[in-house]
Amino acid sequence: MNKRGNFIVIEGIDGSGKSTQTKLLSDFLSQNGHHIILKKYPEYGKPIGDLISNWLYSKDYDFNVEAQTLLYFADFIKDKEYLENNLKNGKIILSDRYFTSTMVYQRIKGMPMSKLNILAQTFGLIKPDKVIYLRISPETSFERKLQQKELDRHEGDKKFLNVLFNNFEKIAKECNWEVVDGEQPTNKVTKDIINIINKII
Ligand SMILES: Nc1ncnc2c1ncn2[C@@H]1O[C@H](COP(=O)(O)OP(=O)(O)OP(=O)(O)O)[C@@H](O)[C@H]1O
Numbered sequence: 781m782n783k784r785g786n787f788i789v790i791e792g793i794d795g796s797g798k799s800t801q802t803k804l805l806s807d808f809l810s811q812n813g814h815h816i817i818l819k820k821y822p823e824y825g826k827p828i829g830d831l832i833s834n835w836l837y838s839k840d841y842d843f844n845v846e847a848q849t850l851l852y853f854a855d856f857i858k859d860k861e862y863l864e865n866n867l868k869n870g871k872i873i874l875s876d877r878y879f880t881s882t883m884v885y886q887r888i889k890g891m892p893m894s895k896l897n898i899l900a901q902t903f904g905l906i907k908p909d910k911v912i913y914l915r916i917s918p919e920t921s922f923e924r925k926l927q928q929k930e931l932d933r934h935e936g937d938k939k940f941l942n943v944l945f946n947n948f949e950k951i952a953k954e955c956n957w958e959v960v961d962g963e964q965p966t967n968k969v970t971k972d973i974i975n976i977i978n979k980i981i
């Protein structure tokens with residue numbers, strides 16, 4: 781029987797390097813003989829992800845926080861069997877955001893942690909083995925995001941970025957997420973993440 785795999789989530793505010801790092805980590809770990817599954821949430825281009833995207837970029841309508849939570853939750857929970865089977869088969873799943881993002885964003889908007897926990901328990905959400913939080917300042921985030929053409933409803937808002945940063949800090953502490961300094965050069969960030977991952981795989 782295969783050794784059970786690992787589910788690793790890369791988190792952080794906008795522009796913290798999640799996409800850059802998941803790709804680099806996937807390449808590195810694959811070259812070292814590991815079987816990697818890359819995930820990215822929300823899953824844009826798929827039915828639930830597209831509903832989320834329409835909301836994020838809509839200027840005409842908004843969802844209440846309950847609907848937002850359920851949409852994001854549906855995006856994760858639809859992959860429950862897929863994630864579980866891959867973990868059973870010894871794969872390493874690297875995910876760019878997950879329920880951990882919902883814990884930050886939707887809590888800011890008023891969803892209590894107790895309700896998020898009830899959802900996760902009721903439907904058997906797969907828990908990450910490790911959450912790695914790439915810490916960058918709201919200022920760095922804003923500078924990096926300025927390079928992008930179109931920003932979603934959260935990204936262009938400097939005040940919201942500050943709130944987001946403070947909440948990431950708070951929840952990272954509460955939930956014992958591993959913190960990596962995302963302001964370092966890209967290769968140093970990768971090195972720090974690999975050191976963390978090597979301890980559990
Ligand atoms: N360590 C780094 N130093 C400087 N620039 C970086 C670093 N890591 C990533 N970048 C650059 O910052 C920008 C945002 O990076 P990336 O897309 O990986 O972040 P992200 O966390 O995935 O953002 P989003 O939340 O918007 O998806 C990109 O232009 C990327 O090249």
Ligand SMILES: [Mg+2]
Pocket residue numbers: 798799800876
């Ligand atoms: Mg990204």
